[in-house]
Amino acid sequence: MARIALDGLRHSYLPQPQRPEDWALKQLDLEWADGGAYALLGPSGCGKTTLLNIISGLVRPSEGRVLFDGVDLTDVPTDKRRIAQVFQFPVVYDTMTVYDNLAFPLRNRGIAEPEIKAKVHEIARMLDLDSALARRAAGLTADGKQKISLGRGLVRSDVNVIMFDEPLTVIDPHLKWQLRSKLKELHQRTRRTMIYVTHDQTEALTFADKVVVMHDGTVVQVGSPVDLFERPQHTFVGHFIGSPGMNVLPCEVHDGTALFAGHRLPVQNPPKQPLNGQRLEIGVRPEFVTLAPEGLPVRIAKVSDGGRYRVVEALHDSQRIKLLVDEDASLPADTAHLRFDPGHTRLYADGWLVS
Amino acid sequence: MGKTENQKAWFFVLPVFVLVAFNALIPLMAVVNYSVQETFGNNVFFFEGLKWFEEVLHSDRFHASLLRQLAFTGTILAIEVPLGVAIALSMPRRGPWVSVCLVLMALPLLIPWNVVGAMWNIFALPDIGLLGRMLNGLGFNYNYTQQPFSAWATLIAMDVWHWTSLVVLLAYAGLSAIPDAYYQAAKIDGASSWAVLRHIQLPKMKRVLTIAILLRFMDSFNIYTEPFVLTGGGPGNTTTLLSIDLVKMALGQFDLGRAAAMSIVYFLIILLLSWIFYAAMTREEGRS
Structure with a gap:
């Protein structure tokens, strides 16, 4: 021992x-x-x-x-x-x-x-x-x-x-x-x-x-x-753990808030100091993305069956975002809005979690 | 039933049958034909039944040749197999020296058999050969053209030089096929290098060693060219192995019936011994 x-x-x-x-x-x-x-x-x-x-x-x-x-x-x-x-x-x-x-x-x-x-x-x-x-x-x-x-x-x-x-x-x-x-x-x-x-x-x-x-x-x-x-x-x-893996979206930070394609996305770990010159990304698991009346506008590209839930692939411009939806929930036909759970949406710089 | 539609397949194997017939069956049947007849030339034959077989099986000359043959094959197997395994074990497993070793090992196998015989003949000549002169210079009374012991020692040394490489290459192939995990597991289990040899390397080499032993057995039992060039069966008859005896009888004395009967007996002995070897060496596998 x-x-x-x-x-x-x-x-x-x-x-x-x-x-x-x-x-x-x-x-x-x-x-x-x-x-x-x-x-x-x-x-x-x-x-x-x-x-x-x-x-x-x-x-x-x-x-x-x-x-x-x-x-x-x-x-x-x-x-x-x-x-x-x-x-x-x-x-x-x-x-x-x-x-x-x-x-x-x-x-x-x-x-x-x-x-x-x-x-x-x-x-x-x-x-x-x-x-x-x-x-x-x-x-x-x-x-x-x-x-x-x-x-x-x-x-x-x-x-x-x-x-x-x-x-x-x-x-x-x-x-x-x-x-x-x-x-x-x-x-x-x-x-x-x-x-x-x-x-x-x-x-x-x-x-x-x-x-x-x-x-x-x-x-x-x-x-x-x-x-x-x-x-x-x-x-x-x-990305490696979880099925499907975490969504990773490129983003920018202005005045301490993260912006994805011009949309404000509140994160759990807002940066305390400026992150100049680093590759910035937002990470959120499909489990913490939901359909909402308002939020990030997307087009629904594909729905696949994942057993007890369905995996929805939504597109914002060309950025693919996955989310999980209950098996019996109704899905909007074409366009929808997404909400990201702020407690589980995080900012990453050069791949690493910003602390 | 209902398999008649497949009869067409026979048509496709016909060429093979024809080939086998020409290179094996017809010559073999000719020998069988000779072995039961007597001829005095002019294509006149008399049927003799099994007379030649009885004579060959009871002849002291055949017994002596067979005994010499068994002694020769037994000796070279006893030397070449352990020596080949030992050399294969001491060869590097990876790195630039691997190809150097492999080429060096393959060299003797590339030399034509009669050249090997001629090389050793000259190499061992007691008066001018490098080996013969050296041995006599060192105080050994060595002369393979006159002393049976010298002749046998030279014959065996020549065969070991020529054919150990084959065992080495086969054993090396077997060793290279052992995954590293076996050695690593043995290390973790605290096995000594003897235990690694006994429980990993030899069992994993068993298949290739079976092939090596069978090949060396059959080849050495059939050996003709090298001893013929080296000693011609002499001095006297002391190195007259079965094939040399057979050629003497068939072509020297033109005793076709006796020689044909001897060929068949010779062939059956090789077949029987090969089968015994093979059965003994693969017996374990059937059990597990």
Whole structure:
């Protein structure tokens, strides 16, 4: 059990990084509390796996330190770090039985056979693998194999943190849900720190207490699922999380008020000082845009069914604005007016929330 | 029933049948034909039944050649497979040296077989060859044209030099196909490098190694050109392997019936041993 801190981390896979895009991780200071369930969320190629491999010691960072409970482990090899990792594709030792697979990390650490036996049976019961213990691991289905990979991490009592690198990629959809609730259950039972890497927001938001959103080599926000939804710190978070994502509209600021195409839009965070030369945008989620008798005039372009609600795409000139409307609400035929909830309409400068 | 409309398909495989008939079936049937007859030339044949087969199977000469053949194949397999795997394991996995290593490894495979035999013949000559002179200079009594042991050692060294690369390339291909995640998981599980070899690398290489062993078995069992150029089967008959013996009998003595019977027995032995090898090596897969 340990608190993990990343201090001034930067990483590049090139020997002589010059330009900002040479860095896979740009600048990272982050702390993971002991026993937390974290999700690391971001699009493919944003540096999630690099970050994970730095924590596990498979990759040495170009700059910065990795601290476990304040002890610098940057140069300590993987097998001495007391971490476990589950990979995207299930890794099992084909020639061994399920039992031997689970016992393998313990045997390598010289633990006595009776203790191994007790531990393996306990973990097999937790993962519903006890009936398969005598079978050869190669004969199991993908989700069975992924449980073995997970089991090899859980079976060790010395593990500080278990990391999952998109572990459900090769699992059938109907088993994904099962395995995900199993993970959540295991976290509650073992209280180990878990870090779950994914590009799927549903997986991240259902698994984690805290979600770390990454974009282009940096962490853009760390927060609870509610924080990410209600108070996105960056337009990327607003856009990436939520379905459909946040509306981002270009705007100007005059005398402390935001103007979109000449229309005044009150925001929750009016700027305290002038924002000269920055790219200014207004962000508002479709959930907080409503049809109103007066407001921003729009033309209704498209209506699609989203289940319990309908997604309406409205156009102001060529700017597309999405909003959600109840399934049974009546829609005006062609033109309408929109109202933006001032408590959930925010001003962003160069992508970041204006504070 | 109701499959008669598909009979047209036979028409499309006809060319293949014709080709196979010309390059395999007809020559093979000619051999079968010879193996049951006796001829004294002038295209006059007498039917002899299974007489040649009985003679070949009971002949000491055939037994001796077969034994030499088994010893040769067994020895080169025992050297080339572990050596090939060891070389493949020590080759770099990525970087500029990969292509250098691969080209170096492929070189012996590109040399024509009779050139390999001629090269080693000259290389090992005790009086003027680099290897022969050196060994004798170091105090070894080495002469492959006269001593059976020297001849065998040279023959095996030549085959190892020529063909280990094939095992290396196949094993290397097998190793390259192992995803990094396996090595990373093994690191996390605290596995030693021996455990990585035993539980990851060898099992993942099993398929390509099966192919490598089968190919090396069949090729070495059929080997003719290289030993023929190097030693010609000598000194005496000490390096007369099955194919050399067969050619001596067919073309040297013009004993067509006996040679034909021996060809068929030879072919059946290769078929049987290949099947045994294959069955033994793939047995595990069927079980899981």
